[in-house]
Amino acid sequence: MYTIQTLNKISQSGLALFGDNYTIQDNLEGADAVLVRSAKMHDIALPSTVKAIARAGAGVNNIPIEECAKSGIVVFNTPGANANAVKELVLAGLLLSSRKVVEGINWAKTLDTDVAKAVEKGKGAFVGPEILGKKLGVIGLGAIGVMVANSAQALGMEVIGHDPYISINAAWGLSRHVRHAVSLDEVLAEADYITVHVPLVEATKYMFNKEAFSKMKPGVRLLNFSRDTLVHNGDLLKAIEEGIVTTYVTDFPVEEVMGNPNILTIPHLGASTPESEENCAVMAVQEVKDYLENGNIVNSVNYPECIMAWASNCRLAIIHKNTPAILGKITAIIAGEGINIRDMSNRSRGDFAYTLIDTDTYVSEDNLKAIENMEHIIKVRLLVK
Ligand SMILES: NC(=O)C1=CN([C@@H]2O[C@H](COP(=O)(O)OP(=O)(O)OC[C@H]3O[C@@H](n4cnc5c(N)ncnc54)[C@H](O)[C@@H]3O)[C@@H](O)[C@H]2O)C=CC1
Numbered sequence: 001m002y003t004i005q006t007l008n009k010i011s012q013s014g015l016a017l018f019g020d021n022y023t024i025q026d027n028l029e030g031a032d033a034v035l036v037r038s039a040k041m042h043d044i045a046l047p048s049t050v051k052a053i054a055r056a057g058a059g060v061n062n063i064p065i066e067e068c069a070k071s072g073i074v075v076f077n078t079p080g081a082n083a084n085a086v087k088e089l090v091l092a093g094l095l096l097s098s099r100k101v102v103e104g105i106n107w108a109k110t111l112d113t114d115v116a117k118a119v120e121k122g123k124g125a126f127v128g129p130e131i132l133g134k135k136l137g138v139i140g141l142g143a144i145g146v147m148v149a150n151s152a153q154a155l156g157m158e159v160i161g162h163d164p165y166i167s168i169n170a171a172w173g174l175s176r177h178v179r180h181a182v183s184l185d186e187v188l189a190e191a192d193y194i195t196v197h198v199p200l201v202e203a204t205k206y207m208f209n210k211e212a213f214s215k216m217k218p219g220v221r222l223l224n225f226s227r228d229t230l231v232h233n234g235d236l237l238k239a240i241e242e243g244i245v246t247t248y249v250t251d252f253p254v255e256e257v258m259g260n261p262n263i264l265t266i267p268h269l270g271a272s273t274p275e276s277e278e279n280c281a282v283m284a285v286q287e288v289k290d291y292l293e294n295g296n297i298v299n300s301v302n303y304p305e306c307i308m309a310w311a312s313n314c315r316l317a318i319i320h321k322n323t324p325a326i327l328g329k330i331t332a333i334i335a336g337e338g339i340n341i342r343d344m345s346n347r348s349r350g351d352f353a354y355t356l357i358d359t360d361t362y363v364s365e366d367n368l369k370a371i372e373n374m375e376h377i378i379k380v381r382l383l384v385k
């Protein structure tokens with residue numbers, strides 16, 4: 001039996017995949033794994049029973065992934081599972097940043113008499129440019145950025161993209177019409193519209209600051225469907241005052257940006273579609289189940305990928321530091337008991353490593369303890385097929 005805590009509302013079609021061997025609860029007591037969306041986990045004390053956290057979504061800045069790695073908690077996310085939902089809202093955001101639709105709708109709501117006449121008289125206040133032929137800069141060409149770039153190109157925009165770490169898969173998926181911008185400055189200087197699709201990490205925090213705004217084309221429209229603190233809000237407000245930024249569309253409203261007529265605040269709806277919530281939940285549940293039951297690690301953000309088909313009925317799943325000679329010491333303990341190793345896989349990522357060992361028979365309690373007590377070992381699990 002396994003116990004799962006859900007920290008946010010997770011789609012039922014995903015949770016149903018856990019099946020009868022799982023209890024789903026909304027507290028941490030005895031939890032083997034946690035499923036989360038945007039809830040902040042930095043201040044949550046996790047019990048030692050927790051082995052995995054799955055973020056049903058892309059961004060993992062709400063999870064202390066380094067601390068989790070140190071305590072042997074594997075953190076997963078669901079790459080690409082909500083990308084289409086975000087892409088569609090970004091396309092809406094592009095149009096809303098241009099055509100004063102929100103402002104117009106809000107104004108129209110105030111009309112109650114002689115409405116048709118008032119509309120024709122007042123609509124001149126809500127003129128905005130078309131996006132056709134305008135230049136869009138896409139910063140970050142991952143799951144979302146690529147979809148946005150391709151769709152904007154199909155809508156007739158000229159698209160330039162910047163991503164110094166673009167993956168081979170993403171590059172394959174990018175339209176050949178999207179021009180490669182070798183520097184961020186190139187995008188800032190040329191784009192009429194800029195949309196950002198990078199993760200929030202130390203290196204990207206406040207990437208849109210005073211210096212970046214000073215390099216932008218006056219009148220630019222900026223879209224942020226990624227995270228609040230990619231943009232320095234104080235510098236943004238100045239850039240709006242100076243006419244550098246005409247409209248800022250954000251999916252991450254905070255107090256500082258509320259009430260500004262040039263800022264459109266969307267209440268973090270990027271991934272809020274039934275399709276995306278289901279995709280994310282299904283992928284997250286599959287990842288957690290595969291890890292808890294088989295020890296396989298797929299789509300982790302703090303541990304290496306490690307997948308091994310069962311070669312016997314007994315498996316050791318060992319999380320340890322990435323340090324020399326540790327494998328020899330583990331296998332020596334197993335061999336000392338006269339147990340044969342059928343198959344083995346060892347993968348590392350930075351300071352951490354993960355080893356799966358399938359043995360002919362069960363390693364004894366005493367020797368499991370001996371492995372657990374070795375220097376540099378973080379967590380040991382015995383899995384049974
Ligand atoms: N508004 C919403 O509801 C949602 C927001 N997001 C946000 O969008 C972000 C991106 O999501 P995905 O595209 O799915 O992630 P992804 O991991 O597929 O793509 C991120 C891309 O950013 C690139 N990148 C990293 N640092 C960069 C830099 N300094 N300059 C340019 N490119 C850089 C990476 O190489 C990668 O290609 C997430 O980290 C999350 O914060 C994601 C899903 C939903």
Ligand SMILES: O=C(O)CCC(=O)C(=O)O
Pocket residue numbers: 037038056057058059060082268270271272
């Ligand atoms: O679960 C959500 O609604 C938020 C999605 C998100 O921000 C992400 O996947 O990074």
